[in-house]
Amino acid sequence: MGLSSNSSLSTANKSSLIGVLDQEYALLVRDAYKTFGGRSFLEKFRGTAEVEKPQQVVAVDHISLSVKRNEIYGILGANGSGKSTLIRLMSTLLIPDGGEIKVFGFDVVKQEKMVKRLLNRVSVEASFFKKLSPVENLMYATRLYGVPPSRARREIPEILSRLGIPPDRFSRPLEQMSRGMQQKVAIARAFLTTPVLLLLDEPTTGLDPRSKLDVQQLVKQLREEHDATILLTTHDMAEADALCDRIAIIDKGKLIVEGTPQELKSMVATPANPAPTLEDTFMFFTGRSLEEDEQEIED
Numbered sequence: 001m002g003l004s005s006n007s008s009l010s011t012a013n014k015s016s017l018i019g020v021l022d023q024e025y026a027l028l029v030r031d032a033y034k035t036f037g038g039r040s041f042l043e044k045f046r047g048t049a050e051v052e053k054p055q056q057v058v059a060v061d062h063i064s065l066s067v068k069r070n071e072i073y074g075i076l077g078a079n080g081s082g083k084s085t086l087i088r089l090m091s092t093l094l095i096p097d098g099g100e101i102k103v104f105g106f107d108v109v110k111q112e113k114m115v116k117r118l119l120n121r122v123s124v125e126a127s128f129f130k131k132l133s134p135v136e137n138l139m140y141a142t143r144l145y146g147v148p149p150s151r152a153r154r155e156i157p158e159i160l161s162r163l164g165i166p167p168d169r170f171s172r173p174l175e176q177m178s179r180g181m182q183q184k185v186a187i188a189r190a191f192l193t194t195p196v197l198l199l200l201d202e203p204t205t206g207l208d209p210r211s212k213l214d215v216q217q218l219v220k221q222l223r224e225e226h227d228a229t230i231l232l233t234t235h236d237m238a239e240a241d242a243l244c245d246r247i248a249i250i251d252k253g254k255l256i257v258e259g260t261p262q263e264l265k266s267m268v269a270t271p272a273n274p275a276p277t278l279e280d281t282f283m284f285f286t287g288r289s290l291e292e293d294e295q296e297i298e299d
């Protein structure tokens with residue numbers, strides 16, 4: 001497929017970013033910390049809301065990591081380990097309680113507007129106009145991001161086909177599509193609008209094996225042809241192994257270990273298991289398997 005290399009930011013936007021995108025690191029996270037629940041400062045001060053407030057949850061517990069420009073970086077973690085919260089902090093949807101997060105050198109709290117221009121987050125609960133079709137939703141989004149309409153008209157059907165969406169679906173209301181299909185439209189939107197730093201929160205969860213491969217192919221293409229940096233969370237070990245340059249394993253809000261898939265596997269190799277899988281590595285560092293965790297959620 002021939003998505004043009006300008007399909008991310010408009011030319012005007014890109015020229016104003018000269019220098020910005022030359023940085024070695026697309027993302028720097030230093031000591032990020034985020035809690036939910038518990039009493040607010042004011043409530044503590046007043047001594048109120050002792051009973052009715054739920055216990056405080058530490059969702060992101062002093063995490064530091066860095067993602068180099070043009071890298072595909074994976075975050076592996078069980079349900080509730082803090083992956084989504086971390087991505088929401090990076091994408092300015094949540095404000096950290098502590099620490100610092102920078103996107104191409106811009107602080108997510110102090111320079112939120114600039115950060116929003118540089119990144120796009122895709123998650124399963126992507127917001128769309130459900131009565132409108134995929135093409136209408138994508139035309140709207142590309143217009144917002146300054147993509148020329150002629151290019152958008154050309155590239156939208158290309159990318160939808162590439163993701164395995166049948167042409168007869170292009171013009172039907174989104175609300176008539178399955179969740180997996182809607183997720184693909186969300187991925188198409190991200191690819192058409194901002195592939196400078198792309199945050200993909202479980203991009204392939206719930207997709208069939210063929211669709212998974214389509215998405216993985218597109219992620220690789222984005223990096224290779226469009227100079228994008230991609231951070232993704234996944235539950236799929238094979239996906240992380242095949243796609244990611246480096247992986248961080250997080251557990252209960254803490255970053256446990258980080259490295260290339262090969263480095264991580266070598267760390268747990270033993271004479272009895274000289275060629276461990278990523279699943280073995282995950283078990284070693286967290287004490288449980290992701291499958292076990294998913295089974296528990298289903299039960």
Ligand SMILES: Nc1ncnc2c1ncn2[C@@H]1O[C@H](COP(=O)(O)OP(=O)(O)OP(=O)(O)O)[C@@H](O)[C@H]1O
Pocket residue numbers: 036037057058059077078079080081082083084085086
């Ligand atoms: N808005 C919120 N209010 C209260 N607690 C929250 C909120 N969002 C997340 N949490 C809690 O923070 C912790 C981390 O949640 P988070 O959604 O980041 O995990 P996750 O690794 O993305 O999980 P999953 O794989 O299930 O999506 C969990 O204990 C969760 O219950």
